[in-house]
Amino acid sequence: MSPINSPAELEEFRKGIRSQRDLNKPCITLCSGSACHATGSREVAASIEEEIKKQGLSAEVDVRKTGCHGFCERGPIIVIHPEEICYFQIKPEDVPEIVSRTIREKQVIERLLYTDPDTGAKIIHESEIPFYKNQERLVFGSNGSIDPKCIDDYLAIGGYAALAKALAGMTPVQVIEEVKKSNLRGRGGGGFPAGRKWEGSRNAPDEIKYVIVNADEGDPGAYMDRSLLEGNPHAVLEGLIIGAYAIGSHEGYVYVRQEYPLAVENVNIAIKQAEAYGLLGQNILGSGFDFTVKVHKGAGAFVSGESTALMTALEGRVGEPRPKYIRSNIKGLWGKPSVLNNVETWANVPLIINKGADWFTQFGTDGSKGTKIFSLVGKITNTGLVEVPMGMTLKDIIYDIGGGIPGGKKFKAVQTGGPSGGCLPEELLDLKVGFDELTRAGSMMGSGGMIVMDEDTCMVDVARYFIEFLTDESCGKCVPCREGLRQMLEKLTNITEGKGKEGDIELLEEISEVAKEASLCALGTSAPNPFLSTVRYFRDEYEAHIKEKRCPALSCKELISYHIDTAKCQACMICLRKCPADAVDGGKKKIHIIDQEKCTKCGTCFEVCPSSFNAVKKISGEAVPPPIPEEERMIIRKSKAQ
Amino acid sequence: MDTARIDQIIDEHQGEGSSLIQVLLAIQSENHWLPKEALERVSQKLQVPLVRIQHVATFYKAFSLVPKGRHEIHICMGTACHVRGAMRVLETVQDLTGIKPGETDLDLKFSLETVNCLGCCALGPVMEIDGKTHGKMAPGESADVLKNYE
Numbered sequence: 194m195s196p197i198n199s200p201a202e203l204e205e206f207r208k209g210i211r212s213q214r215d216l217n218k219p220c221i222t223l224c225s226g227s228a229c230h231a232t233g234s235r236e237v238a239a240s241i242e243e244e245i246k247k248q249g250l251s252a253e254v255d256v257r258k259t260g261c262h263g264f265c266e267r268g269p270i271i272v273i274h275p276e277e278i279c280y281f282q283i284k285p286e287d288v289p290e291i292v293s294r295t296i297r298e299k300q301v302i303e304r305l306l307y308t309d310p311d312t313g314a315k316i317i318h319e320s321e322i323p324f325y326k327n328q329e330r331l332v333f334g335s336n337g338s339i340d341p342k343c344i345d346d347y348l349a350i351g352g353y354a355a356l357a358k359a360l361a362g363m364t365p366v367q368v369i370e371e372v373k374k375s376n377l378r379g380r381g382g383g384g385f386p387a388g389r390k391w392e393g394s395r396n397a398p399d400e401i402k403y404v405i406v407n408a409d410e411g412d413p414g415a416y417m418d419r420s421l422l423e424g425n426p427h428a429v430l431e432g433l434i435i436g437a438y439a440i441g442s443h444e445g446y447v448y449v450r451q452e453y454p455l456a457v458e459n460v461n462i463a464i465k466q467a468e469a470y471g472l473l474g475q476n477i478l479g480s481g482f483d484f485t486v487k488v489h490k491g492a493g494a495f496v497s498g499e500s501t502a503l504m505t506a507l508e509g510r511v512g513e514p515r516p517k518y519i520r521s522n523i524k525g526l527w528g529k530p531s532v533l534n535n536v537e538t539w540a541n542v543p544l545i546i547n548k549g550a551d552w553f554t555q556f557g558t559d560g561s562k563g564t565k566i567f568s569l570v571g572k573i574t575n576t577g578l579v580e581v582p583m584g585m586t587l588k589d590i591i592y593d594i595g596g597g598i599p600g601g602k603k604f605k606a607v608q609t610g611g612p613s614g615g616c617l618p619e620e621l622l623d624l625k626v627g628f629d630e631l632t633r634a635g636s637m638m639g640s641g642g643m644i645v646m647d648e649d650t651c652m653v654d655v656a657r658y659f660i661e662f663l664t665d666e667s668c669g670k671c672v673p674c675r676e677g678l679r680q681m682l683e684k685l686t687n688i689t690e691g692k693g694k695e696g697d698i699e700l701l702e703e704i705s706e707v708a709k710e711a712s713l714c715a716l717g718t719s720a721p722n723p724f725l726s727t728v729r730y731f732r733d734e735y736e737a738h739i740k741e742k743r744c745p746a747l748s749c750k751e752l753i754s755y756h757i758d759t760a761k762c763q764a765c766m767i768c769l770r771k772c773p774a775d776a777v778d779g780g781k782k783k784i785h786i787i788d789q790e791k792c793t794k795c796g797t798c799f800e801v802c803p804s805s806f807n808a809v810k811k812i813s814g815e816a817v818p819p820p821i822p823e824e825e826r827m828i829i830r831k832s833k834a835q
Numbered sequence: 836m837d838t839a840r841i842d843q844i845i846d847e848h849q850g851e852g853s854s855l856i857q858v859l860l861a862i863q864s865e866n867h868w869l870p871k872e873a874l875e876r877v878s879q880k881l882q883v884p885l886v887r888i889q890h891v892a893t894f895y896k897a898f899s900l901v902p903k904g905r906h907e908i909h910i911c912m913g914t915a916c917h918v919r920g921a922m923r924v925l926e927t928v929q930d931l932t933g934i935k936p937g938e939t940d941l942d943l944k945f946s947l948e949t950v951n952c953l954g955c956c957a958l959g960p961v962m963e964i965d966g967k968t969h970g971k972m973a974p975g976e977s978a979d980v981l982k983n984y985e
Contacts, residue, residue, distance in 0.1 A: 231955040231968035265957040413913035416954030451860055451897055452950070492856050493896030495951070509853035510887070511894045570915035570956035577957065608914065644914045658917050662951065668894075750922075771975050773927055793930070795923050795974040 196471025198479040200357035203348075210345050219254045219296050220274040222337060226261030226420050227455050233284070234269035240285035241271075244292045254296055257346075260336040260424015263578040264324055267307070272319060272337065279319045280305035310574070310596065324575050327593045329556065331564050332540050333417075333580040336424035341459045344466040347427040353472055355543035359435045360480040363546075368439040369395060372542065374550035376562045381407055381498075381535030382611070382639050383715065384561075384628035387542075390532055394440040394522040397530035402442035404433055405507070405526065405533040408449035408456065409491045409498040412611030413662065415642035417566040417578050418536035422449065422456040425540065426463035430486065432542030434473065437484045440532055444485055448503055451490040461488055495612075495666035499714050500533045501525070502668070513668040514714035535640065537566055557583035561627035561638075571608075571644040574599045581626070588622040591645060602647040605746075606730070610639030612659045612666075613719035615726025616652060635726040637719070651748035652731040653738050657685040659723035667716065674717030677708040681724060690751040693739035698728060743814025750794045753813045757785050757798075759821050761808035764828050768798035768809060784826040789817060836866045841876045852881050855891060859898060867907075868899040904939045904946040906984050908932070909963040913952030916959035920973070924960050925949065927974035931981055945984070 197203050221241060225234055238258055245254055262270045267281035273295055280291065280302070287305060294300045306315040307322050316322050319337075339346035347353070359368050373388030394402055406429060410418040422429055433445050447460055464486050467473040475483050489507055496502050497512030504526040506512030525531025541563060545553050554562045561583035567590065570576050574596030581590060587607055591597065598604050606616040609626075615636030617624065624630055628638045646655065664678040681704050684697050705721030712718045728735055737743045744752040757768075757777075762784045769777040769785055776792040779785030785808075787798065802809040844861045848854035858881065862873055869892055878885045892898045910925050929935055932945045939946040953961050958970025962977055969980050 228955040228957065231953075231958055231961075231970065265955065268957065411951065413917075413952040414915040414956055416952065416956070419954055451864075453954075490857060490860055492860055492891075492898065494894060506856065507853075509851075509855040509857075509891075511890050568956065570959070571918045576915075642914065644918065646918050650918045655918070658914070773930070773974055773978055793926065795927055796920070797973065797975045800973060801975070
């Protein structure tokens with residue numbers, strides 16, 4: 194491949210790719226993101242290839258392994274083009290039937306379709322499924338239709354047109370103005386306006402400048418950046434090159450966690466391909482602009498996702514933050530002006546350049562424009578990645594897209610913003626998601642984790658969980674974060690173990706204030722949020738733990754007990770056999786009893802007890818009923834006795 | 836791990852001090868842990884003081900300064916898995932293997948680690964052994980899974 198030398202040549206080349214593609218040719222696209230790999234999409238892919246060969250269809254059918262489609266709950270997903278028939282939860286054994294019936298005979302296989310849980314109707318097309326129908330997939334939408342390892346796929350859907358437009362028709366200042374006008378705010382956590390950050394770097398006097406992709410996505414329960422980088426790496430690169438052009442940088446980095454091997458692989462392939470096509474390297478598209486990108490793997494430290502810490506990590510040192518008297522867009526990597534944005538922010542840039550800021554700003558609220566990808570997880574029916582316009586209410590996201598809470602349970606809270614975010618209760622479900630709206634409610638946007646919790650989740654335990662996470666990840670450089678979090682963790686652990694004392698809540702609030710005011714970086718200043726938001730909305734749960742030694746959600750292990758209701762137990766032996774601690778005593782026709790001394794409270798008996806008996810009980814704040822006398826434990830079945 | 840291979844890895848990264856983390860990651864991924872001799876060699880070749888290498892190697896989670904077991908168990912403690920009961924899975928696995936997160940048993944059979952999100956939240960709670968994902972774990976199931984490893 195010889196490099197493409199001008200925007201006109203790029204368009205010519207694009208036309209060539211498109212003309213070779215027959216849109217009516219059957220094409221099976223299969224989700225091959227990490228989440229689907231975990232559900233077995235590799236095996237499905239192998240069996241599709243084998244079956245197509247076996248049925249002699251290799252020349253007539255294309256197979257495309259795409260990035261994440263977002264609907265992880267129902268993976269592996271395949272979509273058959275051009276009819277766009279969508280099948281879910283495919284197993285290798287389904288493949289022969291799909292090839293012979295759907296590909297050859299053009300028939301739909303009902304049992305593999307999505308079933309609407311409300312109406313029971315079968316839905317054929319992705320766009321009609323409620324999970325997808327209510328989304329606005331501007332950034333994430335292409336993931337399902339392109340092979341991330343194939344630059345031609347990206348070019349076929351109009352890729353790198355924004356880069357050509359910027360290089361040929363816009364000055365760097367015009368690019369920055371357009372991004373400023375779009376009011377694109379950083380999708381990684383802070384929500385700082387990208388255009389202003391870029392302008393600062395552009396105006397800094399240094400000759401050498403850097404641009405960086407932050408793909409050190411560390412929030413537990415959030416994986417949208419991974420899916421974007423795995424599924425559409427060229428969109429991120431295109432945004433990065435445009436940004437580099439705008440600020441006058443000639444060197445860029447992608448800092449990606451080593452825990453994301455597929456993302457590392459795909460972005461490396463994308464860089465090689467872009468170099469071969471003349472979209473990276475010297476004299477890009479004949480414009481005279483030079484730019485190269487390197488991939489740097491992160492070795493696993495949550496705090497290294499913080500901008501200044503990430504830059505120190507890039508220098509090969511320990512990724513600890515530094516005070517930001519001077520922002521990193523003025524003095525960053527190697528002391529040079531450095532613009533750092535996360536994966537999703539960069540991926541928004543080509544859209545803004547292509548379609549204009551006016552188009553972009555029609556989505557969203559006053560302060561938050563465009564869309565946001567959320568990772569909707571936890572106690573939710575449709576786990577997955579969802580992209581919605583800013584300003585959609587939490588309720589619409591959780592119920593219309595997410596399908597509500599599974600198992601007939603009651604919604605309790607939704608946690609947004611990662612470990613530094615907060616938990617929002619049912620009263621706030623009508624809240625519109627946006628940077629400022631979430632911050633006002635005591636949470637934050639963060640990078641887009643959205644964890645749904647039901648009545649079985651203990652809010653004190655959730656606070657303890659996040660503080661434990663942050664204590665572990667605190668780099669230890671400043672005292673309020675290092676010592677404050679440790680003290681908070683001790684108090685919260687005590688409360689969940691029933692050792693809480695009067696005054697603990699007030700002390701926790703006081704420590705929170707100090708950590709918020711005096712910590713060095715955003716990890717410390719936002720660390721108390723999980724506690725502050727739960728105590729703000731769920732104070733009664735804290736009080737129940739402290740005063741009554743009771744966990745209302747029946748979750749805290751030290752405060753609950755399991756026992757078997759003797760009137761309901763049918764001596765079926767299931768819990769007795771399954772108990773990993775051998776704590777269930779009983780036998781055939783002998784009512785089972787849990788030995789409280791041996792019980793590890795793992796809950797296995799509670800889960801395996803048949804729902805028609807419902808004999809295992811979980812209690813908190815009350816004493817376990819005394820066991821019945823030995824002679825009353827034998828069950829005499831009347832029908833047999835007679 | 837022999838010195839020649841370590842030198843090769845260092846050369847692949849142009850032998851610059853700034854590529855220290857990348858070099859250590861490459862050694863870790865091939866050898867599964869960082870022996871002292873390897874760190875000394877890296878220190879010598881990259882002209883980075885050993886104390887700084889120690890600092891880096893103990894700061895980042897990806898590195899291990901002790902040998903790992905034949906099977907590496909990763910239990911996801913991400914928020915989605917946590918609210919679905921990951922703690923109970925972890926406790927069961929701890930009881931069955933006799934080791935805590937960060938430890939390796941004396942037979943070098945299992946190493947146990949907790950991780951903060953494997954990004955397959957639809958399957959939570961998730962346990963990963965040697966790269967294979969086991970989803971929708973409950974204490975009972977995790978015990979069954981462990982039996983398959985020798």
